[in-house]
Amino acid sequence: MEVGINKINVFLRLSALLFSVLTACLVGLDAQSKRVFFSEKKATFRDLDALVILVYVESGAACYNLLQLCKFSIPAWSRGNSKMSFVYVAWVFLLLDQLAAYITFAANSAALEAAFLAVTGANELQWMKLCNRFTRFCIQIGGALICGFLSSLLMAVISSISAFNLFRLYSPKRFLLFKQT
Amino acid sequence: MEVGINKINVFLRLSALLFSVLTACLVGLDAQSKRVFFSEKKATFRDLDALVILVYVESGAACYNLLQLCKFSIPAWSRGNSKMSFVYVAWVFLLLDQLAAYITFAANSAALEAAFLAVTGANELQWMKLCNRFTRFCIQIGGALICGFLSSLLMAVISSISAFNLFRLYSPKRFLLFKQT
Numbered sequence: 001m002e003v004g005i006n007k008i009n010v011f012l013r014l015s016a017l018l019f020s021v022l023t024a025c026l027v028g029l030d031a032q033s034k035r036v037f038f039s040e041k042k043a044t045f046r047d048l049d050a051l052v053i054l055v056y057v058e059s060g061a062a063c064y065n066l067l068q069l070c071k072f073s074i075p076a077w078s079r080g081n082s083k084m085s086f087v088y089v090a091w092v093f094l095l096l097d098q099l100a101a102y103i104t105f106a107a108n109s110a111a112l113e114a115a116f117l118a119v120t121g122a123n124e125l126q127w128m129k130l131c132n133r134f135t136r137f138c139i140q141i142g143g144a145l146i147c148g149f150l151s152s153l154l155m156a157v158i159s160s161i162s163a164f165n166l167f168r169l170y171s172p173k174r175f176l177l178f179k180q181t
Numbered sequence: 182m183e184v185g186i187n188k189i190n191v192f193l194r195l196s197a198l199l200f201s202v203l204t205a206c207l208v209g210l211d212a213q214s215k216r217v218f219f220s221e222k223k224a225t226f227r228d229l230d231a232l233v234i235l236v237y238v239e240s241g242a243a244c245y246n247l248l249q250l251c252k253f254s255i256p257a258w259s260r261g262n263s264k265m266s267f268v269y270v271a272w273v274f275l276l277l278d279q280l281a282a283y284i285t286f287a288a289n290s291a292a293l294e295a296a297f298l299a300v301t302g303a304n305e306l307q308w309m310k311l312c313n314r315f316t317r318f319c320i321q322i323g324g325a326l327i328c329g330f331l332s333s334l335l336m337a338v339i340s341s342i343s344a345f346n347l348f349r350l351y352s353p354k355r356f357l358l359f360k361q362t
Binding site: 046112120122125160163172 | 229298303309349350
Protein backbone atom coordinates (compact mmCIF):
# COMPACT_ATOMS: atom_id res chain seq x y z
CA MET A 1 0.00 0.00 0.00
CA GLU A 2 2.82 2.41 0.96
CA VAL A 3 4.38 1.73 -2.44
CA GLY A 4 1.08 2.74 -4.10
CA ILE A 5 1.00 6.07 -2.26
CA ASN A 6 4.65 6.62 -3.13
CA LYS A 7 3.90 6.05 -6.82
CA ILE A 8 1.05 8.61 -6.71
CA ASN A 9 3.38 11.00 -4.88
CA VAL A 10 6.13 10.60 -7.48
CA PHE A 11 3.63 11.13 -10.30
CA LEU A 12 2.15 14.27 -8.68
CA ARG A 13 5.57 15.73 -7.92
CA LEU A 14 6.77 15.05 -11.47
CA SER A 15 3.68 16.82 -12.87
CA ALA A 16 4.13 19.78 -10.51
CA LEU A 17 7.81 19.94 -11.51
CA LEU A 18 6.95 19.95 -15.22
CA PHE A 19 4.29 22.65 -14.85
CA SER A 20 6.67 24.80 -12.74
CA VAL A 21 9.43 24.53 -15.34
CA LEU A 22 6.91 25.26 -18.11
CA THR A 23 5.68 28.38 -16.28
CA ALA A 24 9.20 29.68 -15.64
CA CYS A 25 10.19 29.10 -19.29
CA LEU A 26 7.00 30.57 -20.78
CA VAL A 27 7.34 33.73 -18.67
CA GLY A 28 11.13 34.00 -18.85
CA LEU A 29 11.40 33.54 -22.62
CA ASP A 30 8.43 35.76 -23.44
CA ALA A 31 9.39 38.88 -25.41
CA GLN A 32 7.77 40.99 -28.09
CA SER A 33 9.09 44.00 -29.99
CA LYS A 34 6.93 46.66 -31.51
CA ARG A 35 7.73 49.80 -33.45
CA VAL A 36 5.91 52.76 -31.88
CA PHE A 37 6.42 55.84 -34.08
CA PHE A 38 10.19 56.04 -34.44
CA SER A 39 11.30 54.09 -31.40
CA GLU A 40 11.43 50.32 -30.95
CA LYS A 41 9.60 49.15 -27.82
CA LYS A 42 10.27 45.74 -26.35
CA ALA A 43 8.09 44.00 -23.75
CA THR A 44 9.83 41.41 -21.55
CA PHE A 45 8.97 39.85 -18.21
CA ARG A 46 11.45 42.25 -16.56
CA ASP A 47 9.02 45.14 -17.04
CA LEU A 48 6.87 43.88 -14.18
CA ASP A 49 8.35 42.86 -10.84
CA ALA A 50 5.54 40.36 -10.27
CA LEU A 51 6.61 38.36 -13.33
CA VAL A 52 10.28 38.38 -12.27
CA ILE A 53 9.27 37.08 -8.85
CA LEU A 54 7.05 34.45 -10.49
CA VAL A 55 10.01 33.13 -12.54
CA TYR A 56 12.20 32.88 -9.42
CA VAL A 57 9.46 31.27 -7.31
CA GLU A 58 8.53 28.69 -9.94
CA SER A 59 12.22 27.85 -10.49
CA GLY A 60 12.61 27.41 -6.74
CA ALA A 61 9.51 25.22 -6.59
CA ALA A 62 10.86 23.08 -9.43
CA CYS A 63 14.19 22.61 -7.59
CA TYR A 64 12.34 21.73 -4.37
CA ASN A 65 10.21 19.10 -6.13
CA LEU A 66 13.31 17.70 -7.82
CA LEU A 67 15.03 17.33 -4.42
CA GLN A 68 11.90 15.66 -3.01
CA LEU A 69 11.89 13.26 -5.96
CA CYS A 70 15.52 12.33 -5.20
CA LYS A 71 14.25 11.26 -1.76
CA PHE A 72 12.35 8.36 -3.33
CA SER A 73 15.52 6.98 -4.89
CA ILE A 74 16.96 6.43 -1.39
CA PRO A 75 15.91 2.84 -0.56
CA ALA A 76 15.16 3.55 3.12
CA TRP A 77 12.46 6.05 2.14
CA SER A 78 10.54 3.80 -0.18
CA ARG A 79 10.63 0.99 2.37
CA GLY A 80 9.80 3.18 5.37
CA ASN A 81 12.15 3.47 8.33
CA SER A 82 12.01 3.67 12.11
CA LYS A 83 8.90 5.42 13.37
CA MET A 84 10.19 8.31 15.49
CA SER A 85 12.81 9.63 13.07
CA PHE A 86 10.25 9.22 10.29
CA VAL A 87 7.78 11.41 12.17
CA TYR A 88 10.21 14.29 12.74
CA VAL A 89 11.29 14.29 9.11
CA ALA A 90 7.66 14.03 8.00
CA TRP A 91 6.74 17.15 10.03
CA VAL A 92 9.57 19.11 8.39
CA PHE A 93 8.57 17.91 4.92
CA LEU A 94 4.91 18.75 5.61
CA LEU A 95 5.85 22.29 6.61
CA LEU A 96 8.06 22.66 3.52
CA ASP A 97 5.29 21.30 1.27
CA GLN A 98 2.76 23.73 2.76
CA LEU A 99 5.18 26.65 2.40
CA ALA A 100 5.91 25.71 -1.21
CA ALA A 101 2.20 25.45 -2.03
CA TYR A 102 1.30 28.79 -0.43
CA ILE A 103 4.30 30.66 -1.85
CA THR A 104 3.75 29.48 -5.45
CA PHE A 105 0.05 30.25 -5.03
CA ALA A 106 0.82 33.78 -3.79
CA ALA A 107 3.31 34.41 -6.62
CA ASN A 108 0.76 33.27 -9.19
CA SER A 109 -2.01 35.41 -7.68
CA ALA A 110 0.23 38.48 -7.68
CA ALA A 111 1.24 37.85 -11.29
CA LEU A 112 -2.41 37.34 -12.22
CA GLU A 113 -3.31 40.70 -10.69
CA ALA A 114 -0.45 42.41 -12.56
CA ALA A 115 -1.52 40.71 -15.82
CA PHE A 116 -5.12 41.73 -15.15
CA LEU A 117 -4.02 45.36 -14.77
CA ALA A 118 -2.08 45.07 -18.04
CA VAL A 119 -5.21 43.80 -19.80
CA THR A 120 -7.75 46.26 -18.38
CA GLY A 121 -5.62 49.17 -17.21
CA ALA A 122 -6.85 51.36 -14.33
CA ASN A 123 -8.62 54.46 -15.60
CA GLU A 124 -8.78 56.23 -12.26
CA LEU A 125 -5.03 55.89 -11.76
CA GLN A 126 -4.17 56.72 -15.39
CA TRP A 127 -2.50 53.34 -15.83
CA MET A 128 -3.10 52.46 -19.45
CA LYS A 129 -3.76 48.98 -20.76
CA LEU A 130 -0.90 47.36 -22.65
CA CYS A 131 -2.23 44.10 -24.03
CA ASN A 132 -3.87 45.74 -27.04
CA ARG A 133 -0.35 46.56 -28.24
CA PHE A 134 1.56 43.48 -27.06
CA THR A 135 -1.08 40.84 -27.72
CA ARG A 136 1.13 37.81 -28.35
CA PHE A 137 3.20 38.63 -25.26
CA CYS A 138 0.07 38.76 -23.11
CA ILE A 139 -1.38 35.51 -24.46
CA GLN A 140 1.87 33.70 -23.61
CA ILE A 141 1.77 35.13 -20.07
CA GLY A 142 -1.84 33.91 -19.78
CA GLY A 143 -0.80 30.38 -20.74
CA ALA A 144 2.06 30.54 -18.26
CA LEU A 145 -0.33 31.57 -15.48
CA ILE A 146 -2.62 28.61 -16.20
CA CYS A 147 0.40 26.27 -15.90
CA GLY A 148 1.47 28.11 -12.75
CA PHE A 149 -1.91 27.66 -11.07
CA LEU A 150 -1.97 23.99 -12.09
CA SER A 151 1.44 23.49 -10.47
CA SER A 152 0.34 25.19 -7.25
CA LEU A 153 -2.87 23.14 -7.22
CA LEU A 154 -0.80 19.96 -7.56
CA MET A 155 1.47 21.11 -4.75
CA ALA A 156 -1.57 21.74 -2.53
CA VAL A 157 -2.72 18.16 -3.22
CA ILE A 158 0.80 16.85 -2.47
CA SER A 159 0.88 18.68 0.86
CA SER A 160 -2.57 17.26 1.73
CA ILE A 161 -1.25 13.75 1.10
CA SER A 162 1.80 14.50 3.27
CA ALA A 163 -0.55 15.70 6.01
CA PHE A 164 -2.72 12.60 5.69
CA ASN A 165 0.28 10.26 5.89
CA LEU A 166 1.60 12.02 8.98
CA PHE A 167 -1.59 12.74 10.90
CA ARG A 168 -3.01 9.22 10.63
CA LEU A 169 -0.13 8.03 12.81
CA TYR A 170 -1.67 9.92 15.74
CA SER A 171 -4.19 8.67 18.25
CA PRO A 172 -7.79 9.74 17.60
CA LYS A 173 -8.51 9.88 21.32
CA ARG A 174 -5.58 11.66 22.91
CA PHE A 175 -4.17 14.87 21.42
CA LEU A 176 -0.71 14.62 19.80
CA LEU A 177 -0.10 11.10 21.11
CA PHE A 178 0.62 8.16 18.83
CA LYS A 179 -1.80 5.29 18.60
CA GLN A 180 -0.57 1.91 19.85
CA THR A 181 0.71 -0.42 17.16
CA MET B 182 -9.42 16.79 25.42
CA GLU B 183 -11.88 17.39 22.57
CA VAL B 184 -13.20 20.35 24.53
CA GLY B 185 -9.65 21.77 24.69
CA ILE B 186 -9.26 21.57 20.91
CA ASN B 187 -12.69 23.11 20.46
CA LYS B 188 -11.70 26.02 22.67
CA ILE B 189 -8.53 26.62 20.61
CA ASN B 190 -10.64 26.38 17.46
CA VAL B 191 -13.17 28.92 18.70
CA PHE B 192 -10.38 31.28 19.73
CA LEU B 193 -8.60 30.98 16.36
CA ARG B 194 -11.84 31.44 14.40
CA LEU B 195 -12.78 34.47 16.47
CA SER B 196 -9.35 36.03 15.80
CA ALA B 197 -9.57 35.26 12.08
CA LEU B 198 -13.07 36.77 12.04
CA LEU B 199 -11.88 39.94 13.75
CA PHE B 200 -8.91 40.37 11.45
CA SER B 201 -11.12 39.79 8.37
CA VAL B 202 -13.63 42.39 9.51
CA LEU B 203 -10.80 44.79 10.31
CA THR B 204 -9.29 44.33 6.85
CA ALA B 205 -12.62 44.84 5.08
CA CYS B 206 -13.35 47.98 7.13
CA LEU B 207 -9.86 49.46 6.78
CA VAL B 208 -9.92 49.01 3.00
CA GLY B 209 -13.59 49.85 2.49
CA LEU B 210 -13.57 53.03 4.57
CA ASP B 211 -10.25 54.29 3.22
CA ALA B 212 -10.56 57.53 1.24
CA GLN B 213 -8.40 60.58 0.70
CA SER B 214 -9.11 63.76 -1.25
CA LYS B 215 -6.44 65.95 -2.73
CA ARG B 216 -6.59 69.15 -4.77
CA VAL B 217 -4.51 68.74 -7.92
CA PHE B 218 -4.35 72.09 -9.75
CA PHE B 219 -8.00 73.06 -10.07
CA SER B 220 -9.68 69.68 -9.77
CA GLU B 221 -10.39 67.69 -6.64
CA LYS B 222 -9.06 64.13 -6.84
CA LYS B 223 -10.34 61.45 -4.54
CA ALA B 224 -8.68 58.08 -3.94
CA THR B 225 -10.95 55.25 -2.78
CA PHE B 226 -10.66 51.49 -2.80
CA ARG B 227 -12.90 51.42 -5.90
CA ASP B 228 -10.02 52.72 -8.04
CA LEU B 229 -8.34 49.31 -7.98
CA ASP B 230 -10.29 46.11 -8.71
CA ALA B 231 -7.93 44.11 -6.46
CA LEU B 232 -9.01 46.15 -3.43
CA VAL B 233 -12.71 45.74 -4.26
CA ILE B 234 -12.21 41.98 -4.54
CA LEU B 235 -10.27 42.00 -1.25
CA VAL B 236 -13.19 43.69 0.55
CA TYR B 237 -15.67 41.12 -0.81
CA VAL B 238 -13.41 38.14 -0.07
CA GLU B 239 -12.64 39.25 3.48
CA SER B 240 -16.33 39.91 4.14
CA GLY B 241 -17.13 36.44 2.82
CA ALA B 242 -14.42 34.91 4.99
CA ALA B 243 -15.81 36.72 8.04
CA CYS B 244 -19.31 35.36 7.33
CA TYR B 245 -17.91 31.86 6.85
CA ASN B 246 -16.05 31.97 10.16
CA LEU B 247 -19.16 33.33 11.88
CA LEU B 248 -21.21 30.39 10.54
CA GLN B 249 -18.51 27.97 11.69
CA LEU B 250 -18.59 29.56 15.14
CA CYS B 251 -22.36 29.01 15.28
CA LYS B 252 -21.58 25.29 14.82
CA PHE B 253 -20.00 25.18 18.28
CA SER B 254 -23.18 26.44 19.91
CA ILE B 255 -25.03 23.32 18.70
CA PRO B 256 -24.61 20.87 21.63
CA ALA B 257 -24.12 17.80 19.42
CA TRP B 258 -20.97 19.35 17.92
CA SER B 259 -19.22 20.18 21.12
CA ARG B 260 -19.97 16.71 22.51
CA GLY B 261 -19.05 14.84 19.30
CA ASN B 262 -21.59 12.67 17.49
CA SER B 263 -21.77 9.36 15.63
CA LYS B 264 -18.58 8.53 13.80
CA MET B 265 -19.60 8.09 10.15
CA SER B 266 -21.77 11.20 9.83
CA PHE B 267 -19.05 13.11 11.67
CA VAL B 268 -16.46 12.02 9.11
CA TYR B 269 -18.48 13.11 6.06
CA VAL B 270 -19.22 16.50 7.59
CA ALA B 271 -15.57 16.84 8.64
CA TRP B 272 -14.40 16.23 5.04
CA VAL B 273 -16.75 18.96 3.76
CA PHE B 274 -15.61 21.39 6.47
CA LEU B 275 -11.95 20.59 5.77
CA LEU B 276 -12.45 21.37 2.06
CA LEU B 277 -14.29 24.60 2.91
CA ASP B 278 -11.56 25.60 5.38
CA GLN B 279 -8.85 24.95 2.79
CA LEU B 280 -10.77 26.88 0.12
CA ALA B 281 -11.30 29.81 2.50
CA ALA B 282 -7.60 29.87 3.44
CA TYR B 283 -6.37 29.75 -0.16
CA ILE B 284 -8.91 32.27 -1.48
CA THR B 285 -8.22 34.89 1.21
CA PHE B 286 -4.49 34.29 0.71
CA ALA B 287 -4.85 34.81 -3.06
CA ALA B 288 -6.95 37.97 -2.61
CA ASN B 289 -4.37 39.40 -0.20
CA SER B 290 -1.47 38.56 -2.53
CA ALA B 291 -3.21 40.21 -5.46
CA ALA B 292 -3.98 43.31 -3.40
CA LEU B 293 -0.36 43.37 -2.17
CA GLU B 294 0.87 43.34 -5.77
CA ALA B 295 -1.52 46.16 -6.72
CA ALA B 296 -0.42 48.15 -3.66
CA PHE B 297 3.22 47.48 -4.52
CA LEU B 298 2.62 48.87 -8.02
CA ALA B 299 0.97 51.94 -6.50
CA VAL B 300 4.04 52.48 -4.29
CA THR B 301 6.78 51.91 -6.87
CA GLY B 302 5.00 52.43 -10.19
CA ALA B 303 6.27 50.64 -13.31
CA ASN B 304 8.58 52.84 -15.34
CA GLU B 305 8.69 50.59 -18.40
CA LEU B 306 4.91 50.57 -18.64
CA GLN B 307 4.52 54.28 -17.85
CA TRP B 308 2.41 53.47 -14.80
CA MET B 309 3.19 56.23 -12.35
CA LYS B 310 3.45 55.82 -8.61
CA LEU B 311 0.57 57.21 -6.58
CA CYS B 312 1.53 56.84 -2.96
CA ASN B 313 3.66 59.97 -2.92
CA ARG B 314 0.43 61.92 -3.43
CA PHE B 315 -2.02 59.83 -1.40
CA THR B 316 0.26 58.88 1.48
CA ARG B 317 -2.32 58.47 4.26
CA PHE B 318 -4.51 56.37 1.97
CA CYS B 319 -1.61 54.05 1.17
CA ILE B 320 -0.53 53.64 4.80
CA GLN B 321 -4.08 52.59 5.74
CA ILE B 322 -4.09 50.03 2.89
CA GLY B 323 -0.74 48.73 4.17
CA GLY B 324 -2.19 48.20 7.64
CA ALA B 325 -5.22 46.49 6.14
CA LEU B 326 -2.97 44.10 4.19
CA ILE B 327 -1.09 43.13 7.36
CA CYS B 328 -4.43 42.30 9.04
CA GLY B 329 -5.52 40.43 5.91
CA PHE B 330 -2.40 38.26 5.86
CA LEU B 331 -2.79 37.59 9.60
CA SER B 332 -6.37 36.43 9.01
CA SER B 333 -5.33 34.13 6.16
CA LEU B 334 -2.47 32.74 8.28
CA LEU B 335 -4.95 32.00 11.08
CA MET B 336 -7.28 30.32 8.59
CA ALA B 337 -4.39 28.18 7.31
CA VAL B 338 -3.73 27.08 10.91
CA ILE B 339 -7.44 26.36 11.42
CA SER B 340 -7.55 24.19 8.30
CA SER B 341 -4.44 22.31 9.50
CA ILE B 342 -6.22 21.57 12.78
CA SER B 343 -9.30 20.40 10.86
CA ALA B 344 -7.05 18.13 8.79
CA PHE B 345 -5.36 16.77 11.91
CA ASN B 346 -8.67 16.02 13.62
CA LEU B 347 -9.99 14.22 10.56
CA PHE B 348 -6.91 12.33 9.36
CA ARG B 349 -6.02 10.86 12.75
CA LEU B 350 -9.22 8.82 12.57
CA TYR B 351 -7.69 6.78 9.73
CA SER B 352 -5.61 3.64 9.96
CA PRO B 353 -1.86 4.18 9.62
CA LYS B 354 -1.48 0.81 7.90
CA ARG B 355 -4.26 0.62 5.35
CA PHE B 356 -5.01 3.51 3.02
CA LEU B 357 -8.32 5.34 3.64
CA LEU B 358 -9.59 2.75 6.13
CA PHE B 359 -10.50 3.62 9.69
CA LYS B 360 -8.56 2.24 12.58
CA GLN B 361 -10.38 -0.12 14.92
CA THR B 362 -11.73 1.45 18.08
